[in-house]
Amino acid sequence: MLVEDLYKRPYYEYLNDIIRRMVGEGLTINEVLVQELKDWKNSENYKSMLTGEKYYLEKMDIRENKRQEIEWKSNIKLEHGFAKKLVNQKVGYLLSKDPTIATEDKTYAEHLKQVFNRKFLKTLKNIGKEAINKGKAYLYVYFDEEGNIAFKKLRSQQVIPFWKDSEHTAIQSFIYFYSETIYENKIKKVIEKVEYHHEKGIDYYIFDGAKLVPDDVAGLSVGHNFMINGEPFLWERIPLIPFKYNEEEQPLIESIKSLIDNYNMQASTNADILADIAQVIWKLKNYGGEDLGEFLGDLNRYRAINLDENGDVDTIQSKPETDANEKELERGRKTIYEFGRGVDTTDSNLGNASGVALRYRYSDLDMDCNILETEFQASLEQVIWFVNRYLQVKKLGDFSNEKVDFIFNRDIIISESEVITDCANSVGILDDKTIRENHPWYTDDVEKRLEVQRKKEMDIHDNYDTTFQKKQGDVNGKDA
Incomplete structure (x- = not known):
């Protein structure tokens, strides 16, 4: 931040001034909102979000490809789900495992466990997918029918x-x-509803394409966000939290769309060549039939054909050249994974790579997820504010001064044999529990089973000592 920025008015004050100025010039708030709606739907950001969603669903521009109107020519349209694979790869790498939510206060930890349940973690994964596809995602905070956040x-x-x-x-x-x-x-019809959420509540409208009409069914406007036990409740903050893919809010599709389109075109063109160029061409001399259709019919039906005097039939083998196209496809695939910052799992050398080689191959994916995690950490701090406020409203305690850490447990690819060897070599250097926790097969159940095993061994040892002492006593008694 520059020094002069400290003395600038907040951005929202400028925004409010703009709205007031527009209203002062004869525009109503409704007209301002209509203009914002129209501008947004015509913006490049809006179109980019739709494209990111479309390519994730494997509905790509190749579908609109048209060829010369020749009846016999093929027009194969191949779509390749690189966008879906790269997005799922990033979400799976960073968000597939449940994050660790750490805090020192045990009561607070129990409350957080109830709030950040399986449903929330599923929503967080979907937020990650949305953010990567569209540059940013939005998490809305509300109270459900049971009065829970x-x-x-x-x-x-x-x-x-x-x-x-x-x-x-x-x-x-x-x-x-x-x-x-x-x-x-x-009559069945589709209408567009619009909600304007602001610091004093929510206004409800219906958009007819030209103007906003108050929505009588929704209640026109309300001065609260939710009702709790019949009482209106208004958040002190707008209950919408942005989760960004990166600082620029740029979706993944903008980095790879042209590369995917080129790959689809090259693959489709190659398929057209293979489909249109016959691998066997028949050479006929003094054919005794009327047309080529009759020739092919006789050949398929009778495995024989009629020839005139001095007639002959032969074949010419056709081998279309596709090597250059295949090399272009291979280069295109590598480029997509490079600029999509992912891992091509079809790489034949990936399975035999050492731990160091694996980390190198996953470096681009790891780097991209580092950026994503940084953005998500900032957003989760805002989520915690709403959770703390919720706990205060429910009179479950004030934990606003407690520190909370979200630790993302990444699904890291490792060389298990190397890790196991490292664990074995650490005996005598590290304590047994630390070694177990770093073992690739370690889970919480392992610790429980070890505890059961230790108890059984102690019981056997105690029974042995008791039996031995009893027998020793009997021997001593007989000797006496």
């Missing part, structure tokens, strides 16, 4: 945020729009 992922392209600052770290207000199917006069 809950979290919901909103589709990124349906959210228009108004940021408090130029770094996009906190949201001042936001628009959320979505489609809803209704029946009007027994």
Whole structure:
């Protein structure tokens, strides 16, 4: 931050001034929101989000490819799911294992365990996928029907945020729009609903394409976020938390779309060549039939053909040259994984790589996930604020001064044999429990089974000592 930035007015104040100025010039808040909706749907960021989602679902531009209108020519359209594989690879690497949520206060830890349950962890994985596909994702905080805190992922392209600052770290207000199917006069129709969330509550509208109409069914507007035991509740912060893929909020698809499109085109062209160029060409001399259709019919049906005098038939073998295309596909595949910062698991040398080689091959994936984790850590701090506020509202305690650490347990690929050897060589240097915890086969159940095994061994030892002492006593008694 520059020194002059310390004396600048906050960004949201400029935003509020802009809105007030627009209203002062004759525009209403509704008209401002309509303009923001139109601008957003025409923006490159909106289109990029739709593209990221489309390519993840393996619906790519190659589908629109058209060839010359010649009946016999093939128009094969091959789609390759590189985007889905790279996104799932990053999510699986960073978010597939449950994170460790560490805090010193045991009571607080139990509350956090209840909040960050399996449902939340599943939502967090989906947030990761959304952020990579679209540059950023949004987590909405609310209370469920039972009065417990809950979290919901909103589709990124349906959210228009108004940021408090130029770094996009906190949201001042936001628009959320979505489609809803209704029946009007027994006719099925789709309407677009719009919610404007701000510091004083929520306003509800229906967008007809030109203007916003108050939504009578939703209640026009409310001065609260939720109801708790019949009492209105309004968060002190806007309950929407952004989770970014990177600082630039740039989706993965922008780095690899052109490469995937080229790969799809090259593969489809290669398939067309193989499909259109016959591998066997028939050479006929003095054929006795009327046309080539009759020739092929006789050949398939009778395995024989009629020839005129001095007639002959022969074949010409055709071998289309596709080596150059195959090399281009191989180069394209490597480029996609390089700039997509992932790991090509079809690499034949990957399975036999040593621990050092594996770490090198996963370095790009690890680097990208480091950036993703940094962004998620900042967002999770905002989640903790809402959780602490929830615990205060429920009168479960004030833990706002307690420190919480989210530790992401990555699904790291390792060479098990090397790790096991290292563990064996560490005996006498490290304590047994530390060695066990670093063993690739170690789980919490191992510790439990070891405890049971130790108890059995102690019981056997105690029984042996008791039996031995008893027999010794009997012998001594007889001697006396």
